[in-house]
Structure formats: C-alpha cells, structure tokens
Amino acid sequence: MTVPMITLNDGTKIPQLGLGVWKMPDDEAPGIIMSALNNGYRHIDTAAAYGNEVGVGKGIAQSDVARDEIFVTSKLWNDRQGFDETLRAFDESMGKLGFETLDMYLIHWPMPAKDKYVETWKAFIRLRDEGRVRAIGVSNFLPDHLERLVDETGVTPCVNQVELHPRFQQAAQRKVHDKLGIATECWSPLGQGEVLGEPALIEIASRYGKSAAQVILRWEIQLGLITIPKSANHDRMRENISVFDFELSDAEMAQIASLDSKDGRIGPDPATADF
Numbered sequence: 001m002t003v004p005m006i007t008l009n010d011g012t013k014i015p016q017l018g019l020g021v022w023k024m025p026d027d028e029a030p031g032i033i034m035s036a037l038n039n040g041y042r043h044i045d046t047a048a049a050y051g052n053e054v055g056v057g058k059g060i061a062q063s064d065v066a067r068d069e070i071f072v073t074s075k076l077w078n079d080r081q082g083f084d085e086t087l088r089a090f091d092e093s094m095g096k097l098g099f100e101t102l103d104m105y106l107i108h109w110p111m112p113a114k115d116k117y118v119e120t121w122k123a124f125i126r127l128r129d130e131g132r133v134r135a136i137g138v139s140n141f142l143p144d145h146l147e148r149l150v151d152e153t154g155v156t157p158c159v160n161q162v163e164l165h166p167r168f169q170q171a172a173q174r175k176v177h178d179k180l181g182i183a184t185e186c187w188s189p190l191g192q193g194e195v196l197g198e199p200a201l202i203e204i205a206s207r208y209g210k211s212a213a214q215v216i217l218r219w220e221i222q223l224g225l226i227t228i229p230k231s232a233n234h235d236r237m238r239e240n241i242s243v244f245d246f247e248l249s250d251a252e253m254a255q256i257a258s259l260d261s262k263d264g265r266i267g268p269d270p271a272t273a274d275f
Contacts, residue, residue: 003042003241006226008158009181012135014071014104016221017241018043020187020230026055028232033059035234037070040241045161045228046097047075047108048089053096061098072097075108075139078275081116086123090132104135106161110145113274117141121149137161139187140270143176150180159183164225165191166198166216166256167264185226190216192266200255208246211239218243219256 005013019036021029021044029052033044042065046056053074060070074097080089094102105124110117117138124136137159138146150156160177164170164186177184190196190213201212208215213229217240220227229240248256268275 003040003244004221006183006224008135008183009156010135010158012104012158014135014159014183014226015041015043016226017041017217017243018045018071018073018226018228019237020045020228021052021056022047022050022187022230024050024052024055024230024232026052029055030059030062032232032234032237034063036237037063037065039234039238041237042069043071043073043228045073047077047106048080048093049075049077049108053093057097057099067099071103072099073104073106074102075106076120078109078111078114081107081111081114081120083119083123086120087127090123090127094132101131102133104137104159105133106137106139106159107141109140109273109275110138110142110270111274112145112271117145118149118152121153121155125153125155135159137182137185139185140273142270143173145270146176146180146182156180157182159185159226161185161187161228163188163265163267164220165189165264165266166195166201166219166259167191167261168266169257169260169264171260183226184224185228186220187228188266189220189227189229191264194266195259198259200259204248204252204255210243210246214239214243215248215256218246218248219253222248222253
C-alpha cells in the first residue's frame with residue numbers, strides 16, 4: 001500500500017494518511033507501531049501529552065522499516081510554552097523518541113490567554129534552522145493566531161492540525177489555510193465514531209463495498225487534507241489505509257458536505273481552551 005504524499009510549503013513531503021496514537025498506552029505502542037508499519041503506514045502522529053513517545057520510538061526502532069522512510073510528528077504541550085522552555089521540552093521528547101531529527105513538530109494548542117505562542121514559535125524556527133526538525137507547524141490555531149505568527153516572525157506554519165470530520169468541516173478555517181499556504185491536517189477525522197451511523201455515509205459505503213469510516217477518510221483525501229485516524233485495532237488499521245482503490249463522485253462529495261453542522265465540534269474551542 002503506497003500512501004500519496006503532500007508537499008508542504010517548505011518543500012517537505014508528508015504522507016497524506018497516517019496513524020494517530022492518542023490514548024495509546026506506552027507499553028502497547030511498540031507492537032501497534034510495528035503492525036502499522038507492516039501494513040503500509042509511513043506517518044505516525046504522537047505528542048508529549050500522549051505519554052507514549054518512548055513506545056513510539058521503540059516501535060520504529062524495532063521495525064524493519066528504515067527510520068528515514070517514516071514521517072514522525074510530535075507536539076509541544078501547553079505547560080512548556082515559551083522560548084527556553086520549548087527548547088528543553090523538545091530535547092526531552094527527542095530523548096524519549098530516540099531520534100536525532102524529528103520530521104515535524106507542532107505547537108499543540110495556542111493558549112491565547114497565556115500569550116506565549118509567538119515566543120514558542122520563535123523557538124520552533126530556531127529548531128528548524130538548526131536542522132533538528134524538518135518541518136514546523138501548529139495545531140488548533142485559529143486564523144488570528146496564524147496571522148499573528150506570520151506577521152511577527154515572517155515564518156508561516158507548514159501545517160495546522162485541527163478537529164475536522166463530516167459534522168465539523170471547518171470550511172472557513174480551510175480557506176484561511178489555503179490563502180496562507182498552510183496544509184490542513186485532521187484530528188478526530190472520524191468524529192470519534194459519532195458520525196459513522198450517518199445514513200448518507202452508510203449508503204455511499206454500500207455502493208463501493210466499503211465502510212462508513214473508509215468513505216470519510218476517502219472524502220478527506222479527495223479534499224486534499226492530511227488525515228490521521230487513530231486505532232490500536234490491527235484490522236481497523238488495515239481498513240483505514242485501504243482507501244486508495246476507489247473514488248467518490250462529485251455528487252457524493254456534495255452529499256457528505258451537507259452533513260456539516262454548526263454544533264458539530266467535539267473537542268475544546270481553541271479560543272478559550274486553557275489546560
């Protein structure tokens with residue numbers, strides 16, 4: 001299984017579909033990561049807050065896939081924002097992962113009330129310029145946060161990882177990303193399972209002999225988004241990556257677009273999140 005690549009605004013290439021490891025126990029991560037790599041995954045998304053960077057690193061080290069063939073993302077947690085603290089936190093993450101270089105590093109949340117994300121971003125730029133990180137980006141940043149980063153540093157994030165699924169499609173946010181040249185990456189791309197019972201998705205899935213989850217992931221792929229479904233189930237991991245052998249019609253894409261809801265957000269609001 002070969003996953004298409006997307007070229008980010010700095011020229012870095014990232015697999016369009018990857019494995020999210022949120023809530024994955026650290027001691028179980030090595031086996032799950034090795035299984036994912038054996039099934040064709042080449043993009044792993046972890047974070048300091050997930051508590052499984054050690055397990056992810058072990059799984060990659062123990063696999064038969066070369067490190068330079070795997071794209072790994074980690075994220076800086078909220079309590080480590082600020083220039084110097086960011087550099088220390090990055091060193092800790094790298095020690096846990098066992099890497100010399102990280103493929104992508106993201107600021108996990110903007111935390112606007114703390115007002116440290118610009119200084120944090122400056123530390124990210126330094127890490128990139130030193131060659132310790134290939135690509136730098138953010139997660140859960142709203143348009144005003146993104147524009148402030150660009151205005152104050154001149155460096156545009158490569159990626160903004162945001163909640164995005166059929167009930168929360170973030171059309172306005174995606175337009176800002178397109179304008180700024182930022183790739184959109186989806187977290188909770190399956191809506192934490194809450195959207196899988198949608199009749200429209202089930203109907204479309206039946207036409208292709210696919211699952212509703214596969215239809216959603218295919219919809220995200222065709223929108224040009226990066227998607228990182230989370231699963232520790234080996235069969236489901238194989239199912240999630242098997243979305244490159246069919247294509248949704250324009251009418252089906254429009255049918256899924258109609259599922260968007262103003263009340264569709266599942267996670268915290270980045271404007272007010274403080275944790």
